[in-house]
Amino acid sequence: MAVNLKTAEEIERMRVAGRLAAEVLDFIAPYVKPGVTTDKLDRLCHDYMVNEQNTIPAPLNYAPPGHNPYPKSICTSVNHQVCHGVPGDRVLKNGDIVNIDITVIKDGFHGDTSRMFWVGEPSIQAKRLCNVTFECLWRGIKTVKPGGYLGDIGHAIQSHAERNGYSVVREFCGHGIGQRFHEEPQVLHYGQANSGLKLLPGMTFTIEPMINAGKRDIRQLADGWTIVTSDHSLSAQYEHTVLVTETGHEVLTVSPGMPAAPG
């Protein structure tokens, strides 16, 4: 199946969905404090999406092949959890780092974005991992232009992570996105420049590097969803949904509260 190119009308709907997803992260930020449970964050986001935005939380009951339906409306991945952390009765405590990953559907189109949040005051090491992961995302984004290659994104991310002493998770990747949550192409967060699919205007995909402080190996928990580092080292992730334009790229998951691109 080929990568589909979005029309101007579809791109406008992707902009709306992307902005709404980012606005959920803006909304939840003040609640990410010591003492809150991840279930409470899920409930707050769910109600905001459904009642305030009139969006559909895409994760809820999402059931790709080989998976049981995802039981919650957001993903909350804490400390050594890499991605797809399922909200529950876990209480966030001072020093935790947590990724909150939001995917909304609006008017049939998906917007997908995640950020790291610091609970109270994490260690210098934890904050450095988050900062380098954010830089990795943006180094990937900045390579995106028509005539460029998917491999340029992976190469920019991998080289920045590894020169900082970190590793890149290989089993999960960014993805095409539109009327489906996950579509072609797969966007690897490692690889060679000038390799892989050539980028064309109208492509929309996510970039969402998962970077580990220790080894890259991962395990899945018995809940069938939550992914953790095998060595229990900390992991961080940031995600944006991006459009390839005629001249470069446009980040679609933008909002007033989003962290600015590194200088």
Ligand code: MF3
């Ligand atoms: N939002 C995740 C991504 O970036 C996917 C979550 S699937 C879920 O691709 F079912 F775990 F929510």
Ligand code: CO
């Ligand atoms: Co995604």
Ligand code: CO
């Ligand atoms: Co996501």
